[in-house]
Amino acid sequence: MSTQDQNQPRTPVWARPAPSVRQPRFTREQIAKTAIAIADAEGFAALSMRRLADELGAGTMTLYHYVPSKQDLLALMNDEILGELAGDGAEPEAGWREALARFGRGLRAVSAHRPWVITVLGSKDIGPNGMRALERVLASLAGTPFDAAAKMELIALVSYYVAGYTAQADTAEQPGEEWIAGVAAFVTARLETGEFPHIQQLLDGGDAEAFVRRLDTQTAGDEQFERGLTRILDGIEAELGRRWPTGGTS
Numbered sequence: 001m002s003t004q005d006q007n008q009p010r011t012p013v014w015a016r017p018a019p020s021v022r023q024p025r026f027t028r029e030q031i032a033k034t035a036i037a038i039a040d041a042e043g044f045a046a047l048s049m050r051r052l053a054d055e056l057g058a059g060t061m062t063l064y065h066y067v068p069s070k071q072d073l074l075a076l077m078n079d080e081i082l083g084e085l086a087g088d089g090a091e092p093e094a095g096w097r098e099a100l101a102r103f104g105r106g107l108r109a110v111s112a113h114r115p116w117v118i119t120v121l122g123s124k125d126i127g128p129n130g131m132r133a134l135e136r137v138l139a140s141l142a143g144t145p146f147d148a149a150a151k152m153e154l155i156a157l158v159s160y161y162v163a164g165y166t167a168q169a170d171t172a173e174q175p176g177e178e179w180i181a182g183v184a185a186f187v188t189a190r191l192e193t194g195e196f197p198h199i200q201q202l203l204d205g206g207d208a209e210a211f212v213r214r215l216d217t218q219t220a221g222d223e224q225f226e227r228g229l230t231r232i233l234d235g236i237e238a239e240l241g242r243r244w245p246t247g248g249t250s
Helices: 028-042 049-056 060-066 070-086 096-111 117-121 128-141 148-171 177-191 197-203 208-216 222-243
Strands: none
Touching (some): 028 070, 049 070, 070 117, 070 128, 096 128, 117 148, 128 148, 177 208
16 A cells, blocks of 8 residues: 555655645545545445545546555544544633543544544644644643643543543444353353452352443443543642642643
C-alpha cells in the first residue's frame, strides 16, 4: 500500500503541499472521508488503496499521486476524525478538570462503534484539526502550574485510558451460553483446589456463571467509563494539591 521506499526518510503529509494540479479530482478531505466510510461499513481490514480507488472511481496509481503511502492515508483519516474534537472556535471557558473530562468524552464519542479508530488515532502526524483539538485542551490547562511536558502527559494519560477502554469494550465478542458454562465449570473446579481464596471471595457464595458474565462486562457502560475517568482526574487533582498546596488549579 505504498510506492515509497521504506528505507527512505518519510516527510509527514502535512509538511508537503497538496498535489499541484490545476483542477485536482480529489481533495485530501474527500479521500479521508471516503476511507473512513469504507472502514465504518466494511471494517478496517477491508481498506486498501485499491478498494479506496475503486470507491473514488480512480485508478490505484492515480490515487498514489494524492496519497503516496499508507501512513499518509492514516494521517489524513486521523485528522478528519480529530476534526470532530477540534470543534468551532475556542474551547468554552472551563476549569482544567472539566476540559480534560470533555476531551476524554469526546475521544470516546468519535471512537464509538469504531474499534478500528484506535489504530488510526495512533498516527503521529499532527494535522490542522489535530492542532486545533490540542490547542483547545491546552488553553484550559493554561492556568495550572504544570509545565509543558506535564500537560502533554496529562492529555496522553486521558487518551490512553479512552483508547484502552474503547478497544476492549468495542472489540470484545459476545460469548455464547455454551462458552460461559464451560468457563464457569473450569473456574469452579479450580476454586476447589483452594489456591484462589480471593477469587473465591469475589463469588461470595454466588454461582460461577454470574462471575464469568461479570468479567465479560467489566468495560461496558457509561457509568463505569465515568468512574474510571473520575479516578484519573482525582489523581491529577491530588497531585496538584501535593505539589502546590497553596493552590494553582483553575
